[in-house]
Amino acid sequence: MGWDERYEPVIGLEVHAQLLTESKAFCSCSTKFGQEPNSNVCPVCLGMPGVLPVLNLDVVELAIRMGLATHCRIAPRSIFARKNYFYPDLPKGYQISQYEEPICTEGHVEIELEDGSRKDIRLTRIHMEEDAGKSIHDLDADTLVDVNRCGVPLIEIVSEPDLRSPREAYLFMYKIRQIVTYLGICDGNMEEGSLRCDANVSVRHKGETKFGTKTEVKNMNSFRFVEKALEFEINRQIEILEDGQAVEQETLLWDPGQGAAMPMRSKEEAHDYRYFPEPDLVPVLVGEEWVDKVRAALPEDPTVRRDRFVTEYKLPKYDADILTSEKGLADYFEEVTRNLSEGNEENYKLASNWTMVDVLRVVNNEKIPIGDFPIGPGRLAEMINLLAGGTISGKIAKDVFEEMLRTKDSPKVIVERRGLVQVSDVTALEAIVDDVLARNKSQVESYLGGKAQVFGFFVGETMKASKGKANPKIVNELLRKKLEGMRK
Numbered sequence: 078m079g080w081d082e083r084y085e086p087v088i089g090l091e092v093h094a095q096l097l098t099e100s101k102a103f104c105s106c107s108t109k110f111g112q113e114p115n116s117n118v119c120p121v122c123l124g125m126p127g128v129l130p131v132l133n134l135d136v137v138e139l140a141i142r143m144g145l146a147t148h149c150r151i152a153p154r155s156i157f158a159r160k161n162y163f164y165p166d167l168p169k170g171y172q173i174s175q176y177e178e179p180i181c182t183e184g185h186v187e188i189e190l191e192d193g194s195r196k197d198i199r200l201t202r203i204h205m206e207e208d209a210g211k212s213i214h215d216l217d218a219d220t221l222v223d224v225n226r227c228g229v230p231l232i233e234i235v236s237e238p239d240l241r242s243p244r245e246a247y248l249f250m251y252k253i254r255q256i257v258t259y260l261g262i263c264d265g266n267m268e269e270g271s272l273r274c275d276a277n278v279s280v281r282h283k284g285e286t287k288f289g290t291k292t293e294v295k296n297m298n299s300f301r302f303v304e305k306a307l308e309f310e311i312n313r314q315i316e317i318l319e320d321g322q323a324v325e326q327e328t329l330l331w332d333p334g335q336g337a338a339m340p341m342r343s344k345e346e347a348h349d350y351r352y353f354p355e356p357d358l359v360p361v362l363v364g365e366e367w368v369d370k371v372r373a374a375l376p377e378d379p380t381v382r383r384d385r386f387v388t389e390y391k392l393p394k395y396d397a398d399i400l401t402s403e404k405g406l407a408d409y410f411e412e413v414t415r416n417l418s419e420g421n422e423e424n425y426k427l428a429s430n431w432t433m434v435d436v437l438r439v440v441n442n443e444k445i446p447i448g449d450f451p452i453g454p455g456r457l458a459e460m461i462n463l464l465a466g467g468t469i470s471g472k473i474a475k476d477v478f479e480e481m482l483r484t485k486d487s488p489k490v491i492v493e494r495r496g497l498v499q500v501s502d503v504t505a506l507e508a509i510v511d512d513v514l515a516r517n518k519s520q521v522e523s524y525l526g527g528k529a530q531v532f533g534f535f536v537g538e539t540m541k542a543s544k545g546k547a548n549p550k551i552v553n554e555l556l557r558k559k560l561e562g563m564r565k
């Protein structure tokens with residue numbers, strides 16, 4: 078991994094995000110994924126002669142939301158354009174997009190590098206457009222075409238060439254995914270293609286200010302591939318330059334099977350598309366009032382929220398990073414904290430551990446959204462309250478959690494039903510401790526002889542004898558007292 082350090086990569090990303098609208102951008106067809114091929118279509122999205130597109134206002138609203146979240150200027154007036162090209166999955170022969178006068182310009186997204194420093198990546202623009210259909214080449218039969226996706230709304234987020242390594246590109250993509258999912262405007266699923274990215278890549282000698290010739294890398298449809306594909310392309314270009322050759326401007330397709338980017342076609346210029354203003358749609362006018370309304374309803378920025386988790390709940394940055402990685406998870410955690418009987422640092426950390434470790438384990442294993450997790454935040458808080466209040470031990474809490482998953486019963490009901498209340502009664506525990514020490518004479522001797530680590534064995538035996546219900550703090554105190562008493 079890595080590349081010749083005398084060179085510096087220069088990377089810009091173009092990210093396509095499929096917007097979560099009910100219907101398509103310019104007709105009332107459904108945007109639902111995975112329907113019978115060629116069933117979500119109508120004369121408008123099939124581009125029949127004489128039909129007229131009608132703009133879905135939700136598309137504009139979601140684009141404004143993204144623009145505001147990334148500090149863009151929202152254009153009071155923007156226009157649609159036709160991008161003309163021929164492809165079997167594009168029955169109209171053109172794509173409605175924005176070219177001159179896009180809806181958002183001049184924004185920026187902050188990424189956080191491994192060393193903790195932060196870097197702003199400038200956004201050139203965000204524009205609205207419609208998606209094309211899908212050609213399916215990998216079946217035994219001839220190529221098949223599914224045009225359900227034709228007319229599904231997208232935004233394209235175009236960055237300036239501010240990224241200087243595949244890692245930075247990855248972090249940028251990660252941040253974009255985090256923002257669109259926080260905003261609820263895209264599901265962020267790269268594998269299903271609702272978030273896609275293409276990269277413009279060039280290399281230059283370190284210290285040089287002029288850009289080298291760039292190529293475009295497409296089809297990086299997972300986070301893993303973004304870094305891999307870029308690193309491959311950077312090394313390919315460096316090799317060409319080292320051989321005294323010139324990099325050719327072309328489009329390459331990342332092939333994950335081969336671990337290589339293959340040339341697809343030489344890169345079209347904008348004039349090849351013969352962009353011109355879409356004559357069937359009026360300009361999009363966005364008043365200040367609308368922008369203010371959208372701004373007022375924006376959720377907290379993920380990084381701001383992360384920082385707040387550190388200061389407000391006194392959590393380690395590591396915890397806060399994981400908890401705020403997705404809005405649903407951050408919401409879940411905060412709902413747990415609101416239901417704690419006592420909001421203190423110790424209980425917040427308990428809430429964080431249970432959410433981060435136990436809840437996430439199930440969510441990840443079963444690949445379910447946090448919203449479908451069977452234990453609601455109120456219930457989890459109830460259990461943490463029992464634990465923090467000393468009613469149950471940490472070990473019993475794990476069992477209660479498992480049973481809550483299975484039965485969906487409240488932790489109180491489970492604890493009562495199974496008699497799991499922690500034993501903190503000193504007299505009762507003393508009897509168990511005495512019995513454990515009486516049964517393990519040789520271990521007692523070696524402890525008194527200086528083998529301090531045997532202490533853990535006594536704790537374990539006592540917990541076992543109490544079926545996990547003994548209060549570990551009291552057990553520790555009792556054992557220490559008894560064993561010290563034996564020294565005399």
Ligand SMILES: [Zn+2]
Pocket residue numbers: 101104105106117118119120121122123228
């Ligand atoms: Zn349609």
